[in-house]
Amino acid sequence: MRATAVRPQGDWQPADTITLDYHHRHRRRIRLRTDGGADLLLDLAETTHLRDGDGLDCGDDGIVRVIAATEPLAEITGDPDLLVRLAWHLGNRHLDVAFRGTALLIRSDHVIEAMVTGLGGTITHSEAAFDPESGAYAHDHG
Incomplete structure (x- = not known):
């Protein structure tokens, strides 16, 4: 096909x-x-x-x-000011990020998770489908 x-x-x-x-x-x-x-x-x-x-x-x-498919994810939480800083660091590394309420969601990565916790964020692991934000310049069909 x-x-x-x-x-x-x-x-x-x-x-x-x-x-x-x-x-x-x-x-x-x-x-x-x-x-x-x-x-x-x-x-x-x-x-x-x-x-x-x-x-x-x-x-x-x-x-x-x-x-x-479901895949291993890391849910990042913290106070609003910290989440803004963490979002900047994740974006600076060109990582795909999904937003769930007051949390940031990334695919599990022990190096990035260590950075996040080192900056004061909290990580909770889960498994779910990952559908990150497509970005301002994306030309998506949906």
């Missing part, structure tokens, strides 16, 4: 599913295997951030629904 377009979550019925972590959901071209065992070539015109529930349009082969 060859996916050349992305359909936002909608009323279509999937022919198959594919479970991908964040790294594999931000691509332009890559060879993958669906959850049903089919080979899939993701062949998009430009790099796209795939979100949970999006569909990969494979033409006559149907639509393959994207499922965001």
Whole structure:
């Protein structure tokens, strides 16, 4: 199968599913295997951030629904002033960050976590799908 377009979550019925972590959901071209065992070539015109529930349009082969895989995450908390400082440090390292209420969420990384705790932040570990902020210059379909 060859996916050349992305359909936002909608009323279509999937022919198959594919479970991908964040790294594999931000691509332009890559060879993958669906959850049903089919080979899939993701062949998009430009790099796209795939979100949970999006569909990969494979033409006559149907639509393959994207499922965001759970992965190890670090939830960073602290007082508001500290969170602003920590957000600056994370951005300065070009890390992907998601926002959950009054917490920052990053993919687990012991080096970054040591920096965060060294600056006074608190880390709580969890596993969930990671969907970071896309940024001011992103040209996302959703």
